[in-house]
Amino acid sequence: MVGRAMAAHMRADLVRDALDLAVRRGLISGDAVFHADRGTQYTSGRFRSALAEHGMRPSVGRTGSCFDNAVAESFFATLKTEIGTAVWATRDDARRDVFAYLGYYNHDRLHSTLNYRTPHEVRVGYRQGLTLVA
Known part of the structure; x- marks a missing residue:
């Protein structure tokens, strides 16, 4: 994210x-x-x-194809499972919790599809690989 x-x-x-x-x-x-x-x-x-x-x-x-958005659908399913479907008292409370989860998701949560690395580790590694090639 x-x-x-x-x-x-x-x-x-x-x-x-x-x-x-x-x-x-x-x-x-x-x-x-x-x-x-x-x-x-x-x-x-x-x-x-x-x-x-x-x-x-x-x-x-494509219209009616959930497969085209499978990555996004998977992310939102994970978000709902891990943060829950709470009803927050205020939008600021929801923003704080959701944005904190996004930090966790990007920097701490290991992903099996990324060989048990975080999205941040993969992005940094990809950039370094591009730098080395250039």
Whole structure:
């Protein structure tokens, strides 16, 4: 998970905020592919222009195919299992807990599909590999 944002709406500005955060933090480089479902926030002209500004390519899953978004679906299933489906008293409480979980997920949680490494370890190793090749 490289970008995150939370709001009381699901408009294009929300996903653009998450994308902009990931870019500012140096976690996305040009020619990356942003894959999403067919939600209006992802297919809007506003969001597509944000992808173009960052040199990213859009990818949209097929209608009715859960397999196209299997990685995202798996992440959200894990989030719901590990953080629970609590009802928080305030949006700030939810933001604090969810964002803390994302830090754990990226930096501490081992993933079997990553040979029992964290996403952070894999990303750093990938960047170092690119540096050595260059």
